[in-house]
Amino acid sequence: MSHSPENVARYVCSDCQLIHAxxxxxxxxxxxxxxxxxxxxxxxxxxxxxIQNWVHHHSAE
Structure with missing residues (x-):
């Protein structure tokens, strides 16, 4: 049986838009x-x- 890779969750910083694992x-x-x-x-x-919620995120500016 082959191993299927896991999808790592990614997060976006709302201040500088840097992506983190x-x-x-x-x-x-x-x-x-x-x-x-x-x-x-x-x-x-x-x-x-x-990251999947980023498109719906509204900054507080």
Whole structure:
């Protein structure tokens, strides 16, 4: 049986639009999930939006 690659969750910083990979963790069932980083590695912002929701995100400007 071949291994199918996992899709890593991606998050967009609402301040600088830098994209980050999610932080992997194991669930209680042994599967992997991805959490957003605590802060943006570029600007230090803490508002990270899942990439699939980015098109619907409205900034507070």
């Amino acid at each position: 999610g932080v992997p963790r194991r669930t209680a069932t042994g599967k992997r999930s991805f959490d957003p980083p605590e802060t943006c590695g570029g600007c230090g912002g803490d508002d990270l939006i899942p």
